[in-house]
Amino acid sequence: MPATLPGPAAVIGRIPLLLVPGPGGNLITHLVQSLLRVLGAGITALMLATVIGIVMAQHRSAEWAISPWLPLAMTIPTLVVVLVTMVLFQFSEAAVITATVLVTTPYATVTVWEGARTVDSDILAVAATYDVNSWAILREIYIPAIAPAVLGSARYLASMVWKVVVLAETFGMSVGMGAVFRFWYGQGDLEAVLAALFVFVFVMIGIQASITQAKERLLIWQR
DSSP states (O other): OOSSOOOHHHHHHHHHHHTSSSTTOOHHHHHHHHHHHHHHHHHHHHHHHHHHHHHHHHOHHHHHHHTTHHHHHHHSOHHHHHHHHHHHTTTOHHHHHHHHHHHHHHHHHHHHHHHHTTSOHHHHHHHHHTTOOHHHHIIIIIHHHHHHHHHHHHHHHHHHHHHHHHHHHHHHOSSSHHHHHHHHHHTTOHHHHHHHHHHHHHHHHHHHHHHHHHHHHHHHHHO
């Protein structure tokens, strides 16, 4: 392992060599696999957080039952969750998704819950007076109200999910960016590690920027 970090020019110049089949595999193949895991885990976590957050806002008993556990869930070290989940699910695809969802869902739940609590109680009272069904209340009142919070959670999850996915891949997957980092680190090639990291971070920043633009357009539309 080199004693000094490689320069930016050397790191960027290494990227084309990683994009073709070689000792560490094709970086594009690993990147696509990681992105699919990020997408699957992110959507699952966001859906769970949205459901839990709305239920907590609608039902005081659910809030009392769930809210004390959220801080606890957020304080459990990510490394512990990943290791335990990977062992329980035998280092499978499901293990990566499950570990990521377990780590990230509590954070998104808090955001959605806070957004759902801002729904005007007078509007809900009027809906109850006219016997509006629960699905209509969810569709016409809650979803528009929490849309900015959901997009905010999506942006946060995009920055958090990929870190957990890569960590899980590092411990036991043969394909994925985590496997790339593990391979080149084992070879003592820090230049390749940083080059692969640069590509992955660049892609994730693009995804986050897209989510931010979608949130801004939604806020402008709501005004």
